[in-house]
Amino acid sequence: MRKIVIIVFLFHHLIGYSQLHDNISIGRTEKIYSRILNEERTLWIYTPEGVENRSNSHDNFPVIYLLDGDYNFHATTGILEFLSKNQLCPYMIVVGILNTNRNRDFLPTHNPSIEGSGGAKKFTEFLDKELIPFIDSIYPTAQYRMLIGHSLSGVFVINTLINSPDIFNSYVAIDPSLWWDNNVLLNQMRKVSKTANLSGKVLYITSASLKRGLDSLQVLSDTTNITSGVRTNFEFYKILDSTRESTYLESKFHYYPNETHPSLPLISVYDGFQYIFDFYKRPSFANIADTSFHAKEILLKHYDRVSDKLGYKVYPPDELIDGIVFLYRLNNMEEQAKEILKLKQLRNK
Incomplete structure (x- = not known):
């Protein structure tokens, strides 16, 4: 018996040693030259296991366009792989877009104090006219798209929902800096909500505390600068909630009192997938032995x-x-x- 245990141990040890020499790959790099932005952009691409391009797949997959791609890529793809393998969300392709100028690309209006700000319209055009067709030409994509962004890129997510809602089906805005330019996006949402039809669109928006442990009542009753950004996010969701019957937007706001701005993306992506793809979760087969169970x-x-x-x-x-x-x-x-x-x-x- 002891010999068998030793042999088994050595066998697994040798396998482990040989595997140390193999690379574990979770994605690949693509580059695209944008005429709209007049620059080359780098992309990090994740595909479901065994899928490399259009020619070797019988299935098509939704696509997540992930802003701040280099910062959020590993966490997002790890969560996606876990949930999809457990049939809690679809298998999806992730396109992580690396930054060259965040202020320019993500902010919808120009503020003289922030150099280069105000280029969100051009960046939206790049996504719609160049990047999405590029990805569709290479990978087996379905016509379902999600946009994820955090902080300034969360501003871009909300701006896209308001001003270009037809590009994406679902949105995850993580602690978006909605205080930008005197709450310009809150004012736009108030106007748009009177006429916009956002039927079929889903938004998951989150906010963190700048001081751990502050519950929502404490935040809303506070008048100091430390909570102003969070209160702006609450106010934005109040607009969404009050106009739900006219916009038909499906949305949820989640405040995390024990998370901070840097720690929020991980749990927001996980909870966002759970909310947006709640319909995807496999049914229970606990009663399969019952002959009346079909x-x-x-x-x-x-x-x-x-x-x-x-x-x-x-x-x-x-x-x-x-x-x-x-x-x-x-x-x-x-x-x-x-x-x-x-x-x-x-x-x-």
Whole structure:
């Protein structure tokens, strides 16, 4: 017995040693020259496992356009990989956009005290006219897009929702600096909400405390500068909430009293995915041994709803089908297992 244990230990040790010489890759780099911005931009790209380009994939995937890409790429792709492998959100492509000039690209208006500010309109045009077509030409993309930004790039997220809502389907704005230019985006939202139709759009907006432990009542009753940015975010969401019936925007605001501005992105992306893709979560198969439980019907109905929400046809993933087959066989229900296995053929029709 001792020899077996030693052999097993050595085997795993040797495997571990050999793997130390292999690189673990979570993405690749692309470059695009923008005529609109008159500069080259660097992109960090994450794709689902086994997907490299349009030619080697039978499926299409939603795309996340991630601002401040170099800062947020590792956290976002890690969260996405975990949630998607557990069927809590779709498998998606991530396009991390590295910065050259944050003030220029993300701020919608010019302030003389902030050099280069006010170029958000051009950056939006770059995304819409150059970057998105570029990504669509290389990768197997679906026509569902998400925009994520933090702080100044969170301002850009909100500005895009207000002024160019047709480009993206969902938005995550993490502690956006909505105090910018005397709350210019709050004023724009008040005007736009009277006529805008944001049906089908989803916004998840978060805010952190500049001083840990302040609850929302303490923040809203405070009048000092330390809470002014947070109070502006609360005020913005108050506008969204009061105009929900006219804009049809689906939105949620989350204040995190124990997070700070730098710590907020990680939990915001995680919670944002959970909120935006709540409809995606797989149904329960706990009653699969019950002969009146029709797993195939439940599965097809669920993915029809998912397809309707995402705007393209989505099929049950093979790993979920395999899991249901395993449960059926565990309960000696071979006929039902064979019937579920047939679902793998759907995407090939």
